[in-house]
Amino acid sequence: MMEEVHExxxxxxxxxxxVKVTEVLKEGDGLTFLIVSxxxxxxxxYHVYRTYEDFEWLQQHLFTQEGVPGIQGVIFPPLPAKAQxxxxxxxxxxxxxxxxxxxxxxxxxxxxxxxxxxxHSILSKxxxxxxxxxxxxxxxxxxxxxxxxxxxxxxxxxxxxxxHKDVDEFFQTKRDVNxxxxxxxxxxxxxxxxxxxxxxxxxxACGHFAASMHLCVESExxxxxxxxxxxxxKLSDVFESxxxxxxxxxxxxxxxxxxxxxxxxRYQEAEKEMLFRRTCKLLELETARKNAEKAKPVKxxxxxxxxxxxxxxxxxxxDVAKQEIEHFQGDRVQILQKALVDWCxxxxxxxxxxxxxxxxHLQAFREL
Amino acid sequence: xxxxxxxxxxxxxxxxxxxxxxxxxxSLAWPPxxxxxMADTPSLSxxxxxxxxxxxxxxxxxxxxxxxxxGPREADPARLDISTKSNGPKQDFFFDDDADDLFAEAxxxxxxxxxxxxxxxxxxxxxxxxxxxxxxxxxxPLIGHAHDDMFTHSSFDEQVEVEGGGEVHISVxxxxxxGDGMNAYMAxxxxxxxxxxxxxxxxxxxRRRFSDFLGLHSKLASKYLHVGCIVPPAPEKSIVGMTKVKxxxxxxxxxxxxxxxxxxxxxxxxxxxxxxVLLKDPDLLQFLExxxxxxxxxxxALSGAGLLRMVNKAADAVNKMTIKMNESDAWFEEKQQHxxxxxxxxxxxxxxxxxxxxxxxxxxxxTAQFAxxxxxxxxxxxxxALSRALSQLAEVEEKMEQQHHQQAHADxxxxxxxxxxxxxxxxxxxGVFEQRVKTWxxxxxxxxxxxxxxxxxxxLHFSNKVQQAKDDIKELEVKVQQGERDFEKISGSIRRxxxxxxxxxxxxxxxxxIKYLEVLVSTQQQVIKYWEAFLPEAKAIS
Numbered sequence: 088m089m090e091e092v093h094e095x096x097x098x099x100x101x102x103x104x105x106v107k108v109t110e111v112l113k114e115g116d117g118l119t120f121l122i123v124s125x126x127x128x129x130x131x132x133y134h135v136y137r138t139y140e141d142f143e144w145l146q147q148h149l150f151t152q153e154g155v156p157g158i159q160g161v162i163f164p165p166l167p168a169k170a171q172x173x174x175x176x177x178x179x180x181x182x183x184x185x186x187x188x189x190x191x192x193x194x195x196x197x198x199x200x201x202x203x204x205x206x207h208s209i210l211s212k213x214x215x216x217x218x219x220x221x222x223x224x225x226x227x228x229x230x231x232x233x234x235x236x237x238x239x240x241x242x243x244x245x246x247x248x249x250x251h252k253d254v255d256e257f258f259q260t261k262r263d264v265n266x267x268x269x270x271x272x273x274x275x276x277x278x279x280x281x282x283x284x285x286x287x288x289x290x291x292a293c294g295h296f297a298a299s300m301h302l303c304v305e306s307e308x309x310x311x312x313x314x315x316x317x318x319x320x321k322l323s324d325v326f327e328s329x330x331x332x333x334x335x336x337x338x339x340x341x342x343x344x345x346x347x348x349x350x351x352x353r354y355q356e357a358e359k360e361m362l363f364r365r366t367c368k369l370l371e372l373e374t375a376r377k378n379a380e381k382a383k384p385v386k387x388x389x390x391x392x393x394x395x396x397x398x399x400x401x402x403x404x405x406d407v408a409k410q411e412i413e414h415f416q417g418d419r420v421q422i423l424q425k426a427l428v429d430w431c432x433x434x435x436x437x438x439x440x441x442x443x444x445x446x447x448h449l450q451a452f453r454e455l
Numbered sequence: 456x457x458x459x460x461x462x463x464x465x466x467x468x469x470x471x472x473x474x475x476x477x478x479x480x481x482s483l484a485w486p487p488x489x490x491x492x493m494a495d496t497p498s499l500s501x502x503x504x505x506x507x508x509x510x511x512x513x514x515x516x517x518x519x520x521x522x523x524x525x526g527p528r529e530a531d532p533a534r535l536d537i538s539t540k541s542n543g544p545k546q547d548f549f550f551d552d553d554a555d556d557l558f559a560e561a562x563x564x565x566x567x568x569x570x571x572x573x574x575x576x577x578x579x580x581x582x583x584x585x586x587x588x589x590x591x592x593x594x595x596p597l598i599g600h601a602h603d604d605m606f607t608h609s610s611f612d613e614q615v616e617v618e619g620g621g622e623v624h625i626s627v628x629x630x631x632x633x634g635d636g637m638n639a640y641m642a643x644x645x646x647x648x649x650x651x652x653x654x655x656x657x658x659x660x661x662r663r664r665f666s667d668f669l670g671l672h673s674k675l676a677s678k679y680l681h682v683g684c685i686v687p688p689a690p691e692k693s694i695v696g697m698t699k700v701k702x703x704x705x706x707x708x709x710x711x712x713x714x715x716x717x718x719x720x721x722x723x724x725x726x727x728x729x730x731x732v733l734l735k736d737p738d739l740l741q742f743l744e745x746x747x748x749x750x751x752x753x754x755x756a757l758s759g760a761g762l763l764r765m766v767n768k769a770a771d772a773v774n775k776m777t778i779k780m781n782e783s784d785a786w787f788e789e790k791q792q793h794x795x796x797x798x799x800x801x802x803x804x805x806x807x808x809x810x811x812x813x814x815x816x817x818x819x820x821x822t823a824q825f826a827x828x829x830x831x832x833x834x835x836x837x838x839x840a841l842s843r844a845l846s847q848l849a850e851v852e853e854k855m856e857q858q859h860h861q862q863a864h865a866d867x868x869x870x871x872x873x874x875x876x877x878x879x880x881x882x883x884x885x886g887v888f889e890q891r892v893k894t895w896x897x898x899x900x901x902x903x904x905x906x907x908x909x910x911x912x913x914x915l916h917f918s919n920k921v922q923q924a925k926d927d928i929k930e931l932e933v934k935v936q937q938g939e940r941d942f943e944k945i946s947g948s949i950r951r952x953x954x955x956x957x958x959x960x961x962x963x964x965x966x967x968x969i970k971y972l973e974v975l976v977s978t979q980q981q982v983i984k985y986w987e988a989f990l991p992e993a994k995a996i997s
Contacts, residue, residue: 267835275832278825285818292811299807303800305793311957318961322968329975420838420997427844427993435986442979449972455965 098212100127101220103205108194112136113172118190120197124220133221139169141219142197144226145204148215155209157403159364162411164203164210165353167196183280184345188338192346199350203418209407251366255405261412262362269359272352279348283340290333297326317455325448332441339433347426354419361411365404372397623649623728625743627721630713632700633664639701640664643717645724647743653735659744665692667748668720674738675727680883681890683948685956686733687726688879690719718868722876729959780892784946790953791888798881805874812871815863819856826852840996847992851985858978865974869967877960884956891945898938905931 105125112119117138124133146166152158168181170193179186185193201220204210219226253259300323305312375397379390629644646660672689679686696712724743728734742748782788826849833845908931912924 264835264837268832271828271832271835275825275828278821278828281821282818282825285814285821288814289811289818292807292814296804296807296811299800299804303804309957311954311961314961315957315964318964318968325968325972325975416838420841423841424844424993424996427848427996428990431986431990431993435983435990438979438983438986442976442983445972445976445979449969449976452965452969452972 099205099217099220101125101133101205102127103211104202106198106201106205106220108198108201111190111194116172118170118172120194122201122220135220135223137219137225141226142166142200145215145219149204149210149213152210152213157400157405157407158209159368160361160404160407160411161207161209162354162358162361162415164200164207165350165357166200167193167353183276184283184341184349187283187341187345192341192349195342195346196350199346245363248367248370249363251370253366254369258362258365258405258408262366265355265359265362269352269355272348272355276348276352279340279345283337283345286333286337286340290330290337293326293330293333297323297330300326314455318452321448321452321455325445328441328444328448332437332444335437335440336434339430339437343430343433344426347423347430351419351423351426354415354422358412358415361408365401365408368397368401368404372401622651623647623734625721625724625728627717627724630717637701640666641697641700641713641716643720645743651734653740655744661743661746661748663742663748665690665697665716665720666750667742668723670748670750671727671738671742672723675733675736678736678738679732680886681894681945683887683890683945683952684730684732685880685883685887685952687723687730688883689723690716691879715872719872719876722872726876726880730955780895786950787888787891787946791885794881794884794888798878798885801874801878801881805871805878808866808871808874812863812866815859815866819859819863822852822856822859826850826856844992844996847989851989854985855982858981861974862978865971869971869974873963873967877963880956884953887945887949887952891942891949894938894942894945898935898942901931901934901938905935 101124107123108120109123110121112121119136119138122133122135122137126132143166146163149163150158155161167185168178170182170185170190171178174182174186182193185196204216205220210216215226253262300319303319304316372394375390375394379387379394382390624647626646626648627643628646630641631643633640633642642662642664644660645663646658647654648658650657668689669692672686676686693712693716696709696716699706699709700713727739728743733739829845829852830849833842833849836842836845905928908924908928912921912928915921915924
């Protein structure tokens with residue numbers, strides 16, 4: 088008897104954490120991203136060009152992965168919304184932090200998405216990920232039908248389902264906490280974005296003031312005028328420093344905590360989606376049970392089958408979900424911690440730099 | 456205590472009081488006008504037309520010169536500050552060269568114990584309208600003085616002046632609402648600390664309301680503007696701001712308004728007191744010292760005087776358009792252009808800073824909002840360590856908000872208000888230049904009239920009008936001479952004033968910029984502390 092050799096689906100041939108989105112090219116209205124990955128074998132790199140549609144293709148294929156029981160229990164790494172050249176105000180608002188700083192944060196977010204997929208125990212085995220990262224050819228164009236995985240709007244019906252009481256305390260708690268965290272994080276992101284935008288406005292205002300101050304320089308023929316000019320030039324320098332400081336503060340905000348909060352927000356939404364899918368499955372199961380119970384003997388056998396299938400699926404989903412939630416919790420805490428620590432360190436560095444400059448300016452002023 | 460003495464500004468060509476230190480007029484490089492006529496000024500009758508200057512009623516006995524005036528007349532600038540205890544006229548030196556009789560009247564030294572002081576100070580409300588003709592000159596201006604060094608310097612701009620600022624410190628504090636409803640007003644406490652002998656005490660306070668300040672400015676402007684003094688403008692009225700306060704809204708914006716006004720009033724008084732001439736003005740002294748002040752009615756918007764002021768302003772505007780002066784002195788043209796440019800620049804800067812202040816306040820608000828949202832997030836968070844870190848983050852952000860608020864405060868008071876003050880001051884500067892043009896115009900008009908009368912007289916041979924014509928001509932001749940003198944005086948005064956203004960400008964700006972920088976530095980230090988405190992918290996999450 089031949090033993091069946093279970094061949095493990097081949098894993099990724101590149102180092103997941105080495106994936107970088109190194110460039111973004113503007114082509115018409117759309118954007119193309121250059122993705123570089125290091126080969127596991129150590130013999131080089133893959134360079135591939137992908138559009139946003141390609142990313143969507145990947146995500147769809149991940150959703151519809153076959154042969155994985157309980158796939159609906161997976162918390163799928165969130166893909167950021169589509170970015171555009173000359174984006175409308177609505178798109179900019181939707182993207183939040185990702186629309187700032189010349190799309191660098193956006194590339195970073197795409198990078199993180201790929202890292203997360205590549206690091207995922209189930210998803211990393213998907214062949215489509217491999218071809219996405221390594222194939223020169225753009226991935227297929229066929230659009231898989233959008234499933235329940237992409238629920239973009241809250242229909243009334245769905246809200247009713249969402250609030251359906253759970254049978255499991257663990258999951259009920261998770262759902263409650265998740266609800267609070269999704270809205271709380273979204274709110275925090277919005278408020279932080281407001282802070283950053285104001286910081287940028289201040290930087291611009293400082294620049295204007297510095298330029299205007301510089302225009303106050305008068306001819307040097309008169310000692311009073313010369314003294315006044317000196318003072319104005321000095322203050323102009325101070326405001327240039329202030330502008331630099333504010334610009335860096337805003338940049339630090341965006342690249343560390345901004346991105347971190349944005350990811351956390353989308354990640355929480357992803358968990359929410361998963362929990363919702365499970366709840367829907369729960370409802371399905373409860374309905375199947377009821378039907379089986381009430382069934383007339385003629386239909387009973389079929390309905391029992393249906394019930395059993397639903398039960399199995401639901402159990403699988405719960406198993407996967409539990410693992411996912413644990414992983415998710417660890418992951419997000421790590422992400423947030425890194426964001427907070429990086430943010431604090433960067434801001435501290437910027438603050439010290441600025442303090443030095445301001446001190447020098449003050450000394451120079453006193454000596455005038 | 457010395458016996459009450461009265462000193463009148465020293466007169467020309469009486470070397471009795473200036474043993475051997477008379478400076479020759481011609482050694483002073485000065486604007487192109489000749490000063491020869493100064494020497495032939497007639498004598499010393501102090502006839503003050505009664506309708507003018509109700510303030511100065513006491514200036515009689517010109518003959519009572521200064522026999523008591525002993526003591527060395529030093530050129531040393533240090534002696535010239537008003538902190539000296541004697542009432543010697545050496546304090547008046549700077550205002551004498553070309554200095555006007557008006558100045559003499561204004562700065563007449565009367566011993567503080569003298570009963571005349573009360574009379575002097577008890578003037579009624581000064582005319583709200585700038586007098587059209589200056590009072591006839593009486594004491595001729597003296598050019599020669601004791602301070603050789605300073606005056607032999609070619610540029611008058613470099614005179615060292617009496618630095619009143621160091622001697623007098625005024626603060627405005629404790630705003631209190633008096634009364635109710637639409638008749639309510641804010642009363643402020645005005646505290647003066649001084650070592651100057653101009654004042655009775657070294658430290659004293661009075662309570663004043665906003666219209667008192669306006670009244671003071673009105674009086675000072677009416678006395679000194681037309682002789683070329685840059686009188687610092689009072690803070691502006693604000694109907695909206697005050698209505699809120701009156702109506703009793705105890706909210707942040709009314710508090711901000713009162714605070715802004717309080718500081719503006721303080722700066723106004725300090726600037727006024729730093730002016731060596733204005734400091735000695737009896738109205739200012741009365742304002743600072745006396746418990747009761749007659750209510751300044753002429754500042755009310757709808758008063759008769761107010762209407763008259765409006766009419767005058769309109770007339771001025773028309774005049775400005777039609778007067779074209781033959782400027783013989785390039786200095787004035789250059790300076791006017793300079794001030795025009797400066798005005799434009801300062802306004803631009805002011806607008807720029809206002810925008811900055813606005814954004815900074817916005818940042819403060821947004822930071823507070825973010826702090827709240829982070830606190831809420833911390834509460835919802837089920838991971839304990841993360842929850843704690845988020846709560847701490849909320850606290851850090853709240854502290855940051857305080858720093859932003861402080862910075863906004865500095866942005867506003869050390870930059871925006873400074874620039875605003877100077878934009879308003881430049882308007883006063885423009886005013887004195889315009890006064891000079893008016894003075895020139897008057898002189899020219901009289902000269903033209905004189906010419907006409909002379910021509911007419913030729914035609915009047917045998918008529919009973921000849922004598923009248925002769926009298927008229929004589930009168931006009933005097934007026935023309937006076938006009939020319941006035942023009943010289945105001946030109947000289949403006950030169951001094953501008954020099955002082957430019958110096959003060961540099962000092963003021965430097966002072967405020969340093970204050971601003973100090974806040975910037977201290978804010979930044981605080982920010983560093985907050986980040987340093989938060990870092991271990993962030994690291995401790997897992």
